[in-house]
Amino acid sequence: MADAxxxxxxxxxxxxxxxxxxxxxxxxxxxxxxxxxxxxxxAGYCPVSLDAWLAxxxxxxxLPGAPVIISFDDGFGEAIEHxxxxxxxxxxxxxxxxxxxxxxxxxxxxxxxxxVELPLLDWERAARLHSEGFEIGSHxxxxxxxxxxxxxxxxxxxxxxxxxxEDRLGCPVRHLAYPFGLHNEAVRTTAERAGYxxxxxxxxGLARPWEEPHALRRVPVVGGESLLDFAARLLTGHALRExxxxxxxxxxxxxxxxxxxxRP
Numbered sequence: 001m002a003d004a005x006x007x008x009x010x011x012x013x014x015x016x017x018x019x020x021x022x023x024x025x026x027x028x029x030x031x032x033x034x035x036x037x038x039x040x041x042x043a044g045y046c047p048v049s050l051d052a053w054l055a056x057x058x059x060x061x062x063l064p065g066a067p068v069i070i071s072f073d074d075g076f077g078e079a080i081e082h083x084x085x086x087x088x089x090x091x092x093x094x095x096x097x098x099x100x101x102x103x104x105x106x107x108x109x110x111x112x113x114x115x116v117e118l119p120l121l122d123w124e125r126a127a128r129l130h131s132e133g134f135e136i137g138s139h140x141x142x143x144x145x146x147x148x149x150x151x152x153x154x155x156x157x158x159x160x161x162x163x164x165x166e167d168r169l170g171c172p173v174r175h176l177a178y179p180f181g182l183h184n185e186a187v188r189t190t191a192e193r194a195g196y197x198x199x200x201x202x203x204x205g206l207a208r209p210w211e212e213p214h215a216l217r218r219v220p221v222v223g224g225e226s227l228l229d230f231a232a233r234l235l236t237g238h239a240l241r242e243x244x245x246x247x248x249x250x251x252x253x254x255x256x257x258x259x260x261x262x263r264p
Contacts, residue, residue: 006206007053008234009069011218014118015082019223022114027223030082036221036230037086040068045234047092049135050175054198057209068234069207070094071200071218073139073177074107075121080129087134094134097177097200098126100161101141103168109143109179123168130171137175138162138196147182154187158194176200188214205237 012028019027028036040047046065053069056062070087072079075098087094102108104122111117121129130136140146140157141164149157158176165173174197178187181202191199191214199214207216219237221230229239236243 005057006208007057007067007069008237009050009071009200009207009216009218011200011202011220012070012072012083013074013079014076015079020116020118023110023116023118025222025224028221029223030086032223033083034086035227037090037092039227039231040092040234041090043231043234047090047094049093050095050137050198051135053207054213071137071177072096074118074143075099075103075126075139076107077119077121077125080121080125084129084132084134088132095137095175096121096129096134097137097139097175098165099139099141099143100164102143107143127169130169135175136165136169136171136173137177137200138165138173139177140179143179145180145182146178146187147184151186151190154190155194158191158196162195174198178202183215188212 013026014023014028015030015033016027017029044065045068046063047070048063048067050069053063053067070092072083072094075096080096083094098121102120103126105120106117107120126136138158138161141161142157144157146154146157162173176191176196176198177200183199183201188199197213198216200216200218202220203217204220205217206219217237219233221233225239229241232238232240232243
């Protein structure tokens with residue numbers, strides 16, 4: 001069972017009715033997202049801001065109900081257009097991590113990685129997103145692999161994106177999501193020096209209040225999974241097949257079931 005003080009930080013990427021080939025794993029339909037948000041409401045989950053959780057993470061009583069954090073990486077324009085009305089309908093907060101140097105352009109890193117380009121949020125819509133009460137976080141300037149560049153380049157990607165977002169949107173940017181989830185001690189130290197109070201990874205699991213705030217684990221929400229899998233991820237970070245699949249495979253390898261008798 002998950003620790004009572006652990007919290008799921010849900011990690012979304014794309015919402016679309018037409019998942020692009022090569023990126024389908026990271027894309028959900030708007031209808032699926034709406035069902036997931038309805039489940040959160042019915043199950044008594046209370047989405048909170050990342051700022052609120054960090055401020056009260058050692059005092060569980062200060063947070064309402066069963067807290068959960070909703071996060072979106074990359075800033076895909078279509079994803080945000082589908083997500084915002086649903087979130088506002090439920091009065092759910094969320095944090096959107098934006099690639100500051102590519103605002104209003106296409107996801108150049110995805111073309112290199114997966115042969116896919118998706119339009120990104122522009123500055124005008126990002127400002128509106130902030131005015132609607134949503135948190136804005138940094139996803140660097142160009143979405144590089146931070147562990148593969150020099151420390152000075154890493155610092156520029158992190159500090160530069162924070163300053164760019166703060167200048168254009170007029171809001172504090174305190175939180176970072178590492179591109180590709182890649183981080184190490186040097187990157188985490190640089191993130192803290194660049195002014196971030198937290199760093200979100202792609203390592204699967206529930207976030208625990210006593211753990212390093214610049215290496216927070218998240219719960220991936222991926223395409224093709226059932227609502228039951230989503231419920232399981234809320235509790236443990238993992239879908240049912242991830243939890244039981246290996247055990248069932250081991251059981252099958254250990255137990256030899258007799259062949260069915262042939263009938264006359």
